[in-house]
Amino acid sequence: MTDLRIGIVGVGAMGADHAERIVRRTSGARLVAVSDPDTARAEELASRLSAAPGAGTSPSVVRVVTDPLALIGARDVDAVILASPGFAHAEQLFACLEHGKPVLCEKPLTMDAASSLQVVEAEHKLGRQLIQVGFMRRFDPEYDALKQLLDSGELGRPLLLHNVHRNKANGPGFRSEMIVRDSMVHEVDVARWLLDSEISKITVHAPKPTSSVPEGVLDPQFAVFEMANGAMADVEVFVNFQVGYEVRCEAVAERGSATIGLGSGVVTRAAGHWGGAMPEDFRIRFDLAYDIEVQRWVEAVGRGEIDGPSAWDGYAAAAVCEAGVESLSTGQPVTVDLADRQAVLG
Numbered sequence: 032m033t034d035l036r037i038g039i040v041g042v043g044a045m046g047a048d049h050a051e052r053i054v055r056r057t058s059g060a061r062l063v064a065v066s067d068p069d070t071a072r073a074e075e076l077a078s079r080l081s082a083a084p085g086a087g088t089s090p091s092v093v094r095v096v097t098d099p100l101a102l103i104g105a106r107d108v109d110a111v112i113l114a115s116p117g118f119a120h121a122e123q124l125f126a127c128l129e130h131g132k133p134v135l136c137e138k139p140l141t142m143d144a145a146s147s148l149q150v151v152e153a154e155h156k157l158g159r160q161l162i163q164v165g166f167m168r169r170f171d172p173e174y175d176a177l178k179q180l181l182d183s184g185e186l187g188r189p190l191l192l193h194n195v196h197r198n199k200a201n202g203p204g205f206r207s208e209m210i211v212r213d214s215m216v217h218e219v220d221v222a223r224w225l226l227d228s229e230i231s232k233i234t235v236h237a238p239k240p241t242s243s244v245p246e247g248v249l250d251p252q253f254a255v256f257e258m259a260n261g262a263m264a265d266v267e268v269f270v271n272f273q274v275g276y277e278v279r280c281e282a283v284a285e286r287g288s289a290t291i292g293l294g295s296g297v298v299t300r301a302a303g304h305w306g307g308a309m310p311e312d313f314r315i316r317f318d319l320a321y322d323i324e325v326q327r328w329v330e331a332v333g334r335g336e337i338d339g340p341s342a343w344d345g346y347a348a349a350a351v352c353e354a355g356v357e358s359l360s361t362g363q364p365v366t367v368d369l370a371d372r373q374a375v376l377g
């Protein structure tokens with residue numbers, strides 16, 4: 032079997048992480064090209080990984096392509112990973128669709144619901160699913176086990192979901208609405224997926240902010256999602272927690288509850304303390320989830336399919352986040368304006 036030849040657009044934190052993953056830990060795939068306006072960064076990564084022993088059947092020889100659209104259109108690129116900033120996704124996704132290239136697009140799909148819906152419609156017109164969105168939590172073994180437990184019916188009907196999402200720190204440029212669109216968007220997807228329902232209404236509250244953020248930034252935030260099927264979810268998102276990376280989820284159902292993310296891996300007792308380590312960031316906490324996500328995507332592309340969150344999931348999340356940003360400014364519940372799925376996708 033020949034390797035899937037992958038090009039990565041944007042090689043900052045996530046793109047570089049995915050590049051390492053493709054080269055070192057993904058079977059049936061080979062990294063052939065990277066593109067980033069920071070050409071020095073792209074050159075350094077390409078030369079480092081071209082020399083690396085790989086997991087594919089042939090070694091990666093990685094070239095730098097200056098124009099991301101040229102990378103997407105290149106004949107020797109079979110599939111694309113988009114790890115550019117969200118504002119660049121729409122144009123790059125349309126290019127992938129135009130060239131018929133399967134694409135794993137990091138969240139968010141695009142920055143607003145209207146352009147996300149245009150992406151969904153353009154893909155639908157093609158008649159095949161080429162876009163998978165990088166909501167990697169669906170591939171995390173703990174989240175996956177929780178999903179299977181809820182779907183089994185053992186606990187009865189899920190009623191509530193309590194979520195905690197904390198980052199150690201984010202730069203001063205990380206504004207209040209980005210906490211909704213970039214961070215809370217993960218819980219938006221988790222709630223839709225675990226509770227098997229669209230979110231019909233969202234309220235985002237903000238307590239008096241932590242003193243770790245610049246004036247005007249609302250961190251932490253606390254949101255309530257009302258699901259179309261009557262269930263509810265809440266989420267605390269706190270992106271300047273200072274301590275470490277922490278993601279937890281508790282599902283409450285009619286006959287029991289289940290919690291994931293307690294971080295009870297290795298517990299040590301030393302120097303007068305007991306406990307475990309807190310990951311610094313998502314790349315450590317969700318390392319295995321990203322590995323599984325990318326490996327399964329590569330295999331699905333080989334079958335001409337996707338195997339994970341679709342463009343519709345990306346659009347639905349964008350529509351919820353848009354309502355969430357509006358709610359953040361008023362503190363009032365906002366009804367999510369979601370297109371009729373049947374009317375869009377038939």
Ligand SMILES: NC(=O)C1=CN([C@@H]2O[C@H](COP(=O)(O)OP(=O)(O)OC[C@H]3O[C@@H](n4cnc5c(N)ncnc54)[C@H](O)[C@@H]3O)[C@@H](O)[C@H]2O)C=CC1
Binds near residue numbers: 072139
């Ligand atoms: N699934 C997850 O847990 C995570 C997903 N992300 C997502 O990954 C994407 C990238 O985020 P990070 O790597 O954290 O950002 P970053 O800022 O570390 O890297 C972005 C890279 O894209 C490059 N870039 C800027 N404009 C570009 C353009 N028009 N075309 C191509 N490249 C361009 C920058 O030079 C930079 O190297 C975002 O969509 C973000 O939301 C980020 C962190 C975690």
Ligand SMILES: O=C1[C@@H](O)[C@H](O)[C@@H](O)[C@H](O)[C@H]1O
Binds near residue numbers: 213214
């Ligand atoms: O997607 C991610 C980042 O973009 C976001 O900024 C973080 O808050 C999330 O924890 C991480 O998973």
